[in-house]
Amino acid sequence: MRKLLNEELDRLTTEGFKESDKTPLVIVLDNVRSLNNIGSIFRSADAYRVEKIYLCGITAQPPHKDIRKTALGATETINWEYAEHTIDVVNKLHIQGYTTCAIEQAERSQNLYNFTPGKGQKVAIVLGNEVKGVQQEVVDSCKEVIELDQFGTKHSLNISVCAGIVIYDLFNKISLLRG
Template sequence: MTANPRRQLRPTDVKRLNRTWRRNTEGRLALIVESVTGPFNIGSIFRTAAAFGADRIWLAGNATPPTNPKAQKTALGTDRLVAWEEPVPVTEAVRAAKADGFRVVAVELTGDAVPLHEAELTGDVCLVVGSEDHGCSPALLEAADAVCYIPQVGRVGSFNVGVATAIAVAEVRRREWAALEPARAAESE
């Protein structure tokens, strides 16, 4: 009898699969989280960052730290897997990210923002997300290297900040991994 290829992977299989993707990931990824106060949003952002191998998270403004007990319920300890900085003024966080070699790209709806799928997201990228109510501050938008938005076709004006972060982070990694496909095909010939 053959094994069912659609069975859920065992923990050992998942670790092996994740190790393969980790070996094929070279670009550095970071986040600046400005004034996100909802602990469940913070926990979700940290869990997403850990899953996609983010190097660092700079908290800015009055962002809730991941040590908040409610944030821990969503983060499930993943704040141990991603280096993070206590909240500082947002321009300080942007300066630190740039000094560390990151291109800073805000995820926000602005007049000059480009759709996420057209944004320059190669190399070392630091994505920036803003508060649940007001998004990114004017100071942050001024300091960022670029701004992109997530296209939507429904009748809702915006995504939850945790969801928006996950979409943007996944897009950065998807692009990097998609660029590997032609190289893999050439190697196998």
């Protein structure tokens, strides 16, 4: 089996990406401190044509060399916006018709495997600080809380790994519904 060359991957140009249909999925980063995690999330968002990323609180904003290092240009393709308060973004997304989902370990959370958006449903996922997670007031405001089951001794995943899993899963579920 021969690996494909970059020229054979049929990748979109930056302009082609901006004009392409997006997955009705928004990412909200709640006080994420690692610039490398932020860049990695931009890159995953680009891979699955996420609509937009909101960078909230202490979450750094492009341009920054450490974000650029892991984003590999995705900060130029993904639509993003900064907001000081995550709760304001979540409330705005409710008004815009998004189902907001905190990705967090919480009482009465549902497993990602069991969460399936409805046809035409727009989804926003909120990912939190590497140590403290999603702020409690934001969890309280979200319509859903989704958890990734884990079976080892650690009770958390790196935020960029978690984001990649959730984005991939929701992209596939939404794509199936869109036909």
